[in-house]
Amino acid sequence: MKTTKLNKIVAWSAVLFFVGTLFPYAYGAVDGSLKKLRTLVDVLEFVKENYVEVTDTDQLVSGAIKGVVEELDDFSSYLEPKDYKELKNDTKGEFGGLGIRLQKVDGFITVMTPMPGTPAFKAGIMPQDRILFVDDKDVTDMKLDEAVSLMRGKAGSKVKLTLSRKNEAGEYEKIPDITLKRAIIVPEVVYHRMLPDHVGYVYLVDFSGHSSEEVQKALADLTKQGMKALVLDLRFNPGGLLNGAVDISKLFLPDGEMIVYTKGRKPEYYQEFKTDGDPLYPDIPMAVLINQGSASASEIVSGALQDNHRAIIVGQRSFGKASVQQVMPLSGGAGLRLTIAKYYTPSGKLIQRNYRDKTKADEGGIFPDVEVEFAPEDEAKVFMQYSDIIYTPGKATKQPEFKVKDPVLDQAVEILTGKITLEEAKAKAEKAAQERKAKKEGKSETKKDDKAAK
Numbered sequence: 001m002k003t004t005k006l007n008k009i010v011a012w013s014a015v016l017f018f019v020g021t022l023f024p025y026a027y028g029a030v031d032g033s034l035k036k037l038r039t040l041v042d043v044l045e046f047v048k049e050n051y052v053e054v055t056d057t058d059q060l061v062s063g064a065i066k067g068v069v070e071e072l073d074d075f076s077s078y079l080e081p082k083d084y085k086e087l088k089n090d091t092k093g094e095f096g097g098l099g100i101r102l103q104k105v106d107g108f109i110t111v112m113t114p115m116p117g118t119p120a121f122k123a124g125i126m127p128q129d130r131i132l133f134v135d136d137k138d139v140t141d142m143k144l145d146e147a148v149s150l151m152r153g154k155a156g157s158k159v160k161l162t163l164s165r166k167n168e169a170g171e172y173e174k175i176p177d178i179t180l181k182r183a184i185i186v187p188e189v190v191y192h193r194m195l196p197d198h199v200g201y202v203y204l205v206d207f208s209g210h211s212s213e214e215v216q217k218a219l220a221d222l223t224k225q226g227m228k229a230l231v232l233d234l235r236f237n238p239g240g241l242l243n244g245a246v247d248i249s250k251l252f253l254p255d256g257e258m259i260v261y262t263k264g265r266k267p268e269y270y271q272e273f274k275t276d277g278d279p280l281y282p283d284i285p286m287a288v289l290i291n292q293g294s295a296s297a298s299e300i301v302s303g304a305l306q307d308n309h310r311a312i313i314v315g316q317r318s319f320g321k322a323s324v325q326q327v328m329p330l331s332g333g334a335g336l337r338l339t340i341a342k343y344y345t346p347s348g349k350l351i352q353r354n355y356r357d358k359t360k361a362d363e364g365g366i367f368p369d370v371e372v373e374f375a376p377e378d379e380a381k382v383f384m385q386y387s388d389i390i391y392t393p394g395k396a397t398k399q400p401e402f403k404v405k406d407p408v409l410d411q412a413v414e415i416l417t418g419k420i421t422l423e424e425a426k427a428k429a430e431k432a433a434q435e436r437k438a439k440k441e442g443k444s445e446t447k448k449d450d451k452a453a454k
Contacts, residue, residue: 040064069336074355075323077337084335087327096155096182100125101387102144108132109139109147113390115188116397119180124393126165130172133162155184186210191386192218193399197417200227201409203386204248207240207297212247219251219281229285229416231409232301235315236383239296242273249304250275252311254282257346259304262324264341269324271341286311287412290366291379295319302366303345312422313368314412320353320365369422370415371429372408373436382406 044060062080069078079087099118100111108130114120131147132140139147151159160179164172189205200222202215222230239245249259253275261272288302288311299318305311322343328336342352345366353364381404388400414420420428 069338073323073339075321075325075337076339079327079335079337081333084327084329084333087335096157097152097185098159098180098182099185100151102131102148104144107140109142109144112387114393115185116391118185119183121391121393123178123180125161125163125178127390127392128166130164131161132164132174133160135160136162151182153182155182157182190214190218192222194222194225194227195231195413197413198226198228199413199416200225200230201233202230203233203383204237204298206237207244207248209241209244211240211244212251215248216251216280227284229287230281231287231289231412231416232311233289233409234294234298234302235289235291235379235408236293237295237298238293239298239321242297242300245297245300246273249301250277251280252282252284252286252305253279253308255279257304257308259346260300260351261344261346262341263344264324266340269341285416287416288313289408289412290315290318290368291374291408292316292319292376294366295321299351299366300343303349303351306366306369307346307349312370312412312415313366314370314415315368315372315408316374317368317371318366320351320355322351370411370425371433372411373432374408378404379406379408382409 044057044064047060048055048057062078066078069076097118098120099115100120101113101115103110103112111120111125111127111129111131113127114125132138134147134150137150139150151161153159158179158181160177162177163175165175167173187205187208189208189211191203191205193201195201200219202218202222204211204215219227219230246259253259255275255277257275259273259275261270263270286305288305290298290302290313294302294315295318299320299322302311302313302318306313323339324341324343325337326340328338330336342350344350350364351366354360382402385400385402385404389397391397411420411425415422415425
């Protein structure tokens, strides 16, 4: 009897947690919900008493809470005390590194290239060097991510590397140990080059703390080279900081224009983000490239430029990830990450895509003005070329040769240079889409006929 009473107390505590913490607006419907809540208590109690193995009541309650939150969307989550503590540490702490791009080659942790200005570059670490030990710990048989974690640490702390390097005969031999001081690494997030017909090209990897200033540097360089039109490539860009998206949008949009706004159930979750000054590049003809890997801040920028008729969007429909999460502490050291608002483009289009509800398949994401079909695996090869950029201390940087065909970029350049009008490009894209649809439907009908014949 004591056990049963204890179970009921624990179960009802969970119920009160749901009602009091997760559903603060549901009190008006409590009477209608109590039956379901009683069912939950009965299930918890029955499992506790009759399951074939001994169960942990705390784990059962945590599992129930997770189920409630995960039912909401793909981005809300219940954080166990351990996970919540790690989340707080990740957002507060600064972790340093050495600035090396690594790869596993012939079973060894191998330096692909040191990044300019980083501790590794300044220490003279060379491409193709092999890392054998980190602080005297053998990493030769270690997984790449495990070895990388050993090299990371608090900025300012020191780490010792034991390396081997090719000699004149092409054989690897150990070199004197190198001790480096870890630093905050600012990875390259912007690549730029001039295309034929004075079309500038800027590829933005993500929206980090330095994205806006790096884009401005790239644009200034391209302007000196005589840039007459611009392609901003946001394909495979997963997003990042909101202020980065806002700052980059301000480079091209007039004063007072809406960039994006958020809206939730509470009035205080409504927030507008507008331009507040004259843009540096108000008139340059512009195209933005997106694909299914473009998300979050990428969609904010492309949506703002599209809705304000500032740029044409070329590529494929974007991913559709633009919601605001708030993290709140809960009793017992746990936490709750809850979606409180969603992002909307200036014209009111919802950016967040609902992958669970098939009836809303046409909502969310940014739809390109000109759709260009490009298989993801082929498109990825375009960006893998940037991984071939090698930095060698004491030598000039050799830029990669861009040999992979890129129909999305080619289409954007044709429109910007007047080789094809926007209307012609749209008509061409629409025709291609109809042909793909007919081909798909034809295959579907063939499969049905084959099944019927059997």
